Amino acid sequence: MKVALIGLGSVGRGAAEMIAKKDLGLTITGIADSKSGLINNAGIDIVSVLATKKKTGSCGTPGVTAADVVAKAEYDALIEVTPTNALSGEPATGYIRAALNRKKHVVTSNKGPVALYYKELKELARKNGVEFRYEATVAGAIPIMHVLEHGLAGNEILAIYGVLNGTCNFILTRMAHEGLTYEQALLEARELGYAEADPTYDVQGIDAAIKLVILANTIWGNGVKLDAVDRTGIDLLTADALQLADEQGCTIRLIAEAIPRKNLLRVSPRILEKNHPLVTQGTLNALTLETDMAKEITLIGRGAGSVETASAIIGDLLFIRDCHVQRP
Amino acid sequence: MKVALIGLGSVGRGAAEMIAKKDLGLTITGIADSKSGLINNAGIDIVSVLATKKKTGSCGTPGVTAADVVAKAEYDALIEVTPTNALSGEPATGYIRAALNRKKHVVTSNKGPVALYYKELKELARKNGVEFRYEATVAGAIPIMHVLEHGLAGNEILAIYGVLNGTCNFILTRMAHEGLTYEQALLEARELGYAEADPTYDVQGIDAAIKLVILANTIWGNGVKLDAVDRTGIDLLTADALQLADEQGCTIRLIAEAIPRKNLLRVSPRILEKNHPLVTQGTLNALTLETDMAKEITLIGRGAGSVETASAIIGDLLFIRDCHVQRP
Structure with missing residues (x-):
């Protein structure tokens, strides 16, 4: 070919x-x-x-x-x-x-x-x-499109939850594990080449929101656009917030969610139990699909490179x- | 059709x-x-x-x-x-x-x-x-075959690791979380309909080994049969072993592994860190593929029903x- x-x-x-x-x-x-x-x-x-x-x-x-x-x-x-x-x-x-x-x-x-x-x-x-x-x-x-198109063909996709931005996940992982401030973790991400000089696109959740729009269109063909996504970034999160979550066996991740029955398209920092499948480390991405037949399917893998x-x-x-x- | x-x-x-x-x-x-x-x-x-x-x-x-x-x-x-x-x-x-x-x-x-x-x-x-x-x-x-055939097409699959038997995973989860003995956890699995009256096929790793043979044939087309799998079940595991793993931040899972470069086909209880992606709870199944391009991809979902x-x-x-x- x-x-x-x-x-x-x-x-x-x-x-x-x-x-x-x-x-x-x-x-x-x-x-x-x-x-x-x-x-x-x-x-x-x-x-x-x-x-x-x-x-x-x-x-x-x-x-x-x-x-x-x-x-x-x-x-x-x-x-x-x-x-x-x-x-x-x-x-x-x-x-x-x-x-x-x-x-x-x-x-x-x-x-x-x-x-x-x-x-x-x-x-x-x-x-x-x-x-x-x-x-x-x-x-x-992560072959999410192949899974949606073929692996889970015939399933109704009820909801999708994802860690779709490796830069944010790296920053949150470092803040949680090392007690770094947002600024310190961002600096580290920059030094390692995970964050751009202007990190707005990543840390304000725009990149994750764009990916969520692509997923929503793929699954529901609903023609949604970026401005339909309710969006909060990670740039205002404090080390204290992560510390507090940690004390309760939890941590914080930037989660993109699409749940049509609730008319919800959102990217925001969410508190998750540490053993939740979407709590991946470093720059890893992850997605959980909620479906009618297969029920929950989670995929974890590298989001970039x-x-x-x-x-x-x-x-x-x-x-x-x-x-x-x-x-x- | x-x-x-x-x-x-x-x-x-x-x-x-x-x-x-x-x-x-x-x-x-x-x-x-x-x-x-x-x-x-x-x-x-x-x-x-x-x-x-x-x-x-x-x-x-x-x-x-x-x-x-x-x-x-x-x-x-x-x-x-x-x-x-x-x-x-x-x-x-x-x-x-x-x-x-x-x-x-x-x-x-x-x-x-x-x-x-x-x-x-x-x-x-x-x-x-x-x-x-x-x-x-x-x-x-879990749409593992679609992922292998299409999602990861063109990748060389270097290794596969899986939790492929929900019954064993349920028993191990209950032993770890509740300090149950193997016999107690098996009884519970039977009562919930997760284990057969004769649990041999599951707990001795035969079911997982058969699935490993199917995966190995699919990936490498190597014509391996069940007797090529080095197999140890979970039926001799003690509550003490799980307790010991727990004290080190670890737990035990029945892992099926195929690594052609090591000529390895094995089903056996392995000690894993608790936040390892293959440490799923209850009857969930999970697979990690190691590949040359996509690197590690993990899939988690229901193994039966x-x-x-x-x-x-x-x-x-x-x-x-x-x-x-x-x-x-």
């Missing part, structure tokens, strides 16, 4: 390296970063392209753009892994629309387009008889390969 | 009820218990058959056998949910072979055929261009419906 790869940051590089390393029957025919692009319908030597990118900062020819690759390369599936813009969803949404309109499957790790235009993009994919997949957008390596995210992208690609391109 | 259902014990009844209740596009055209059967290619009124079964003990006409239903009904997928016979795999294996040879998909909750004849049955399905699915055989409602097992069976049926019978 032929794939085109748009975006060569940490996620794109991880995916490219895994495609090059593993014998998955995937050939990259187009590749682009923000400055250049490359098309070779016979197959790109991805190892040499990654080496060039490392040396020069560019993956291909300066005249060739990502839009060119999307529009002109021969491929079955587009891998869209440019950085998330949660406000406009661009330029990712444009690439995704163009590929779907060419009747190409799309796999993305980009939360912007999915959170903003879920219904439109799913419908566009359906109309064109292709898949629009986005496993990598929520909870990193170059290779971990590649796992989600490759899972989506192989599903497309097996269920569409090389039909059983 | 048309389905035939063989077996009307707790699992079969749960599946039948869910198929009748939910609008899944599934029509039951054949049904059989150990005493009788019924074929109606236009669709069986399952609610009335279940009522008859409850009143008379039989679901259909005494002259019609399960083998007749498998051989003669019109269906796309066979649901084989007769009781497990771990020694012979019969009569289930015979039904499964017959259905596959008729080019019918098969979904089973029956551990016998899968543990004994994995390679043969998978190959027979492949040759006939149909699916042989068995999500319900391991860890009840009529409706919980129906969840796994219906997940398999809907996968067949979506990827084969009504192809995208």
Whole structure:
């Protein structure tokens, strides 16, 4: 199966390296970063392209753009892994629309387009008889979308609870275990590369809320948007609050919840017993699904990382390969 | 999609009820218990058959056998949910072979055929261009097979660790929390219906070992059999052992492990820290997969139950419906 790869940051590089390393029957025919692009319908030597990118900062020819690759390369599936813009969803949404309109499957790790235009993009994919997949957008390596789509197919999903932001979970873990203040824990998270210079997006729960919107749309197809999420971050939590919880055998986690029967979409710090399955340590993510048949199912795993995210992208690609391109 | 259902014990009844209740596009055209059967290619009124079964003990006409239903009904997928016979795999294996040879998909909750004849049955399905699915055989409602097949597709599975027997987990939980002896906890498990009159199969780790064999075959296709599993049960564990573990912040769980690089297939009581993800409470099951890309993924959920097992069976049926019978 032929794939085109748009975006060569940490996620794109991880995916490219895994495609090059593993014998998955995937050939990259187009590749682009923000400055250049490359098309070779016979197959790109991805190892040499990654080496060039490392040396020069560019993956291909300066005249060739990502839009060119999307529009002109021969491929079955587009891998869209440019950085998330949660406000406009661009330029990712444009690439995704163009590929779907060419009747190409799309796999993305980009939360912007999915959170903003879920219904439109799913419908566009359906109309064109292709898949629009986005496993990598929520909870990193945890295959939550596959579980919802297939593993728990036929179940009514009554509620979903999740630890969806590794940065917040790291900060809360460190505050609880070491008695650090929020500021001290944030500093540590920054030093370890878990938090951005401007941590607003993570610590105010925006990232978790965007993921919750993606989950809610996936499960209930209800077209909810970010502003429907009742949101409280962790940035005002004190060391005292965690100490108090600890004294009662509990701790605090930033929990994203969606419970349609209560019309509830919320991201907020919650007090949980220490042995609650959602109390994961460090940057781990976790999700609990409440369903009518399977009852509660909990999944725990890494929420980020170059290779971990590649796992989600490759899972989506192989599903497309097996269920569409090389039909059983 | 048309389905035939063989077996009307707790699992079969749960599946039948869910198929009748939910609008899944599934029509039951054949049904059989150990005493009788019924074929109606236009669709069986399952609610009335279940009522008859409850009143008379039989679901259909005494002259019609399960083998007749498998051989003669019109269906796309066979649901084989007769009781497990771990020694012979019969009569289930015979039904499964017959259905596959008729080019019918098969979904089973029956551990016998899968543990004994994995390679043969998978190959027979492949040759006939149909699916042989068995999500319900391991860890009840946890969609471990879907996760292995799709969610983590492309990953190398380096190791698997599981709490695969709810009865043992219940006994160990009660021994740890209440300081009960093994005998006291077993008695309680019996009273609650979690343990059989003869608990050997569970407490000596045979059930967990059979599930481990199914997992190992699924992941590595290595054709291992039950006698390859190094097995120790929980029946010789003392309350003192659990007390001692507790004093060190630990507890004991019956863990099934498969680690190919160490050539290890083992079921045995292991000491785990209390906050280890595999330390689940009561009858819950749990699995941790160690993989090259996604790293560790843990799944926790119910390991048994009529409706919980129906969840796994219906997940398999809907996968067949979506990827084969009504192809995208």
